[in-house]
Every structure is written in structure tokens, then in C-alpha cells.
Amino acid sequence: MSRSTFLGSPILLPPLSTAVRRRRLKMAASQNPITTVTRLLWGQSLPPNLLVSTARSTWSAAWHLMMSQLAPSDSAGRYTRPSSSFRLCLPLPRRTLHLYVGLPCPWAHRTLIVRALKGLHAAVHVSVASPGTDGLWEFRPVAGDTSVVAPGLDEANGCRTLKEVYNLRRGGYGGRSTVPMLWDGDSKEVVCNESYDIIEFFNSGLNDVATNPGLDLAPPPLKKEIDRWNKIIYPNINNGVYRCGFAQSQEAYDSAANELFSTLEMVEEHLGSNRYLCGDTLTLADVCLFTTLVRFDLVYNVLFKCTKKKLLEYQNLHGYTRDIYQISGVAETCNFGAIMDGYYKTLFPLNPSNIRPAIPAACEREALASPHNRDFLSLSTVV
Numbered sequence: 001m002s003r004s005t006f007l008g009s010p011i012l013l014p015p016l017s018t019a020v021r022r023r024r025l026k027m028a029a030s031q032n033p034i035t036t037v038t039r040l041l042w043g044q045s046l047p048p049n050l051l052v053s054t055a056r057s058t059w060s061a062a063w064h065l066m067m068s069q070l071a072p073s074d075s076a077g078r079y080t081r082p083s084s085s086f087r088l089c090l091p092l093p094r095r096t097l098h099l100y101v102g103l104p105c106p107w108a109h110r111t112l113i114v115r116a117l118k119g120l121h122a123a124v125h126v127s128v129a130s131p132g133t134d135g136l137w138e139f140r141p142v143a144g145d146t147s148v149v150a151p152g153l154d155e156a157n158g159c160r161t162l163k164e165v166y167n168l169r170r171g172g173y174g175g176r177s178t179v180p181m182l183w184d185g186d187s188k189e190v191v192c193n194e195s196y197d198i199i200e201f202f203n204s205g206l207n208d209v210a211t212n213p214g215l216d217l218a219p220p221p222l223k224k225e226i227d228r229w230n231k232i233i234y235p236n237i238n239n240g241v242y243r244c245g246f247a248q249s250q251e252a253y254d255s256a257a258n259e260l261f262s263t264l265e266m267v268e269e270h271l272g273s274n275r276y277l278c279g280d281t282l283t284l285a286d287v288c289l290f291t292t293l294v295r296f297d298l299v300y301n302v303l304f305k306c307t308k309k310k311l312l313e314y315q316n317l318h319g320y321t322r323d324i325y326q327i328s329g330v331a332e333t334c335n336f337g338a339i340m341d342g343y344y345k346t347l348f349p350l351n352p353s354n355i356r357p358a359i360p361a362a363c364e365r366e367a368l369a370s371p372h373n374r375d376f377l378s379l380s381t382v383v
Contacts, residue, residue: 077249078256081239084194085175088182088201096185098156099126099198100165102137103149103335104342106238106291107195108180112149113287114199116329119211124202127155129162129179130338131346137162137179148335156185166190196230199284217284229277229285236263238292245304245350253305261308264317271316275323275378286324293321294334298363299343303350312362322372336363 073079099115101108115124129137130151138161142151159165163177169189182191182198192198200218207213218226236259243256267289270277277285292300296311311318325331336359344356361367 073246073248073252077247077252079239079243079246079248079252081242082176084178084192084197085173086181086190086193088192088194088197090201090205092191092201092205095187095191097124097191098183098185099124100129100137100156100162100179100181100183101126102129102131102179102342103151103338104131104346105179106295109291109333110195110287111180111182111198111202112333113291113330114202114217114284116333117212117215117217117327118202118206119213120202120206120209122211123206123209124182125155128152129154131342132161133346135346137177142338144337145335148332150335151338156183196284196288199287203284217282217287219281219283222278222281222283225278226283226285229283230288232263233267233285233289233292236260237267238288241292241296241300241304241306244306245300257306257308260306264309264314268314268316271320273377275374276320280378282324282327290321290324290330293317294325294363294368295339297360298336298339302357303343303347310360310362312360318362319372319374322368322370323374325368326372331365331368334365336365 072082099111101112103109112126115121115126126149127139128149128151129139130142132138139154139159140151141153144150154160154165157165157168159168161177162179162181165181165183166173166175166177173190178193180195180198181193182201183189184191192201203217240256240260240263244253244260247253247256267277276282277289293311296306300306301310311321325334340356340359344351345354348354
């Protein structure tokens with residue numbers, strides 16, 4: 001009798017016949033070495049505790065190494081987002097501006113929305129990158145829904161990757177090649193890669209070339225209120241979902257999850273009597289919150305372990321998300337297939353199987369286009 005184990009207890013197995021061993025050897029010839037050795041030694045039974053514990057410790061070490069590169073953390077395992085390298089310097093001379101974005105990225109999504117709302121399609125052209133298997137943003141056409149913005153080629157410089165674009169600047173660049181990135185086509189220089197700088201500039205700095213210059217997403221009377229909301233939303237919700245998903249200790253995750261959901265509850269209550277964060281007026285703070293909310297059930301609830309509640313369970317937040325989604329020009333910036341691919345098929349440490357789940361029914365375009373019934377909260381209409 002041969003011996004195997006199950007959770008440490010010995011199990012006696014009948015001896016293998018010569019014919020069975022030959023069949024296993026033949027099957028092993030077409031399999032990878034690990035599978036071959038495992039099946040030759042233990043057949044279909046579970047491997048012994050030593051192999052399980054070795055695989056677990058090896059994967060844990062590899063996971064922490066990959067996460068340290070993907071998502072830098074502090075000594076307590078809390079995710080710390082790197083700061084942007086290129087901040088906008090005003091006044092900005094009139095240049096040929098080009099916007100680089102990646103569709104999975106909520107920070108880049110902000111810029112696409114403000115560009116659409118302000119009517120800057122002709123003034124600021126855009127190139128859409130896709131996340132590559134090597135971790136770089138790359139430019140390649142991707143077949144899919146033609147009614148929404150989609151990945152494609154680099155329309156400004158003809159580069160293969162975004163890193164190559166960054167390296168075109170004088171002196172090159174050795175840092176992180178992130179999106180969004182605003183590019184000066186005349187001087188071949190990075191203008192800015194901080195998303196909030198870019199959306200502020202799109203909102204007020206290009207009105208002479210915008211087709212909707214009358215829209216102000218940051219009116220002076222609401223500036224303090226917008227700043228107050230941004231200080232709540234950014235650390236606890238925008239970055240909060242990443243602090244959950246990229247946490248490298250239980251304590252770091254618990255802290256991030258508690259702050260995330262307590263803030264969502266607070267915003268849910270506020271939106272029960274306010275159409276938008278600052279009352280009747282859509283602002284940049286709403287744009288920043290929307291790009292996280294529209295990804296919540298799609299990605300963050302599952303992949304980033306933001307599991308306490310789905311967005312669908314928040315009546316006001318879900319209606320608010322549908323309200324903004326239905327503003328003219330916003331839906332076209334939401335490519336849900338590309339968003340899901342960018343997370344589930346790229347963040348290997350979080351999803352080693354590379355399997356993309358089915359899109360939740362509440363995240364389908366038809367569901368997001370259903371009546372939000374929030375008009376009664378507002379005396380004004382967003383044009």
C-alpha cells in the first residue's frame with residue numbers, strides 16, 4: 001500500500017499497477033514539470049502538507065514583492081499613493097495640447113468627463129492607452145463597443161508605449177509613466193500628469209476654444225465647499241478603495257474599509273436632500289466622486305474587497321451615479337469592458353487567474369440609464 005496524507009492524517013492507498021503507472025508517464029509527457037511530478041508521486045490525491053505550506057509561503061513572498069512594486073506601502077502595510085511628478089504651471093502659453101488617458105483609471109476618467117462637458121473635443125485631442133502585460137501603458141487598437149471611447153494608437157507621437165512618450169521630453173524621464181497626462185505637442189514636453197490640475201484647467205483655462213464655455217464646474221461662490229468635499233472624498237473614497245485593495249496587512253485593510261464605508265454612509269445621507277454634493281450645482285467634486293462610484297460594483301466591491309455593501313444598496317448614491325451618467329457626454333466616456341479588463345486582467349497579484357467576471361446587471365448601460373428621479377431635489381438643470 002502507498003501512503004498519502006490529508007490535513008496531516010495518513011491515508012493508505014492501494015498499490016499502482018504497472019499499466020496505471022505507464023498511463024501516468026504517458027500523460028506526464030505533455031504536462032508541465034510541477035504537474036508531472038505531483039501526479040506521479042500522489043496521483044489524484046492531495047499533495048502532502050509540506051508541498052502546500054511551501055507553495056503558500058512562496059506565493060506569499062512573491063505576492064508581497066509584486067505588491068511592493070505595484071502599490072508602495074508604509075511599515076504598517078498601508079498603501080501610499082505616489083505624488084504626481086508634473087504639476088500644471090499657469091499661465092500656460094497657447095500650445096497644441098494632447099491628452100493621454102487609460103480607460104481603467106478613474107483619475108484619467110475625470111479628465112475625459114470634463115473635456116466632454118466643456119466641449120473640448122476639437123481643442124484637445126486624445127489618445128487612449130491600454131494596460132500591457134508588462135505593466136506599461138501601450139497603444140493598440142482594441143475591438144469593442146464603438147459607441148464609447150476606446151483604446152487605440154498614439155495619435156500625437158506614434159509611440160508604442162506611454163513610457164516612450166514621456167521619454168520624448170528633453171532630458172528623458174525615468175519615473176512612473178502615469179495617466180492622465182497632458183502633452184505639449186509644440187515643445188514635446190509633459191505639461192501635467194496631475195488629474196485635478198488638468199480638470200481645473202479644462203474647466204476654466206480653455207473657454208475661448210470650448211463649445212460649452214458657459215458651464216462652470218467650480219464657480220467662485222462654491223470654491224470652499226468644493227475643496228471641503230474633495231478633502232473628504234479623496235482620502236476616504238477615491239483613494240479609499242485602493243487602500244482596501246492594496247492593503248498589505250489586515251490592520252491596514254480594516255482601517256481603510258471602515259473609513260471608506262463610514263464616508264459612503266455620510267455622503268448617502270447628504271444626497272438624500274441634495275442633488276449634488278454642493279446642492280443644485282454639478283461641480284468638479286461630483287466628477288471626482290462619480291468616477292469611483294461608477295467602478296464600485298464593477299470592480300472595487302469584488303477585486304478590492306470593498307464588500308460591506310454594494311453601491312446598489314445605497315439608494316441615494318446609486319441614483320446620484322445614474323443622474324451624472326445620464327448627463328449628455330458622460331456615458332460615452334464609460335467603457336465598462338475596458339475598465340474590467342484593465343483591473344481583472346492586469347492586476348495579477350490581485351487576480352492571478354486572469355479571469356474577468358460577468359458584468360453586474362446593475363452596471364449595464366440599460367440599468368444606468370433607468371430613471372433616477374433626483375430632479376425634484378434640484379431647481380436647476382444641468383445643460
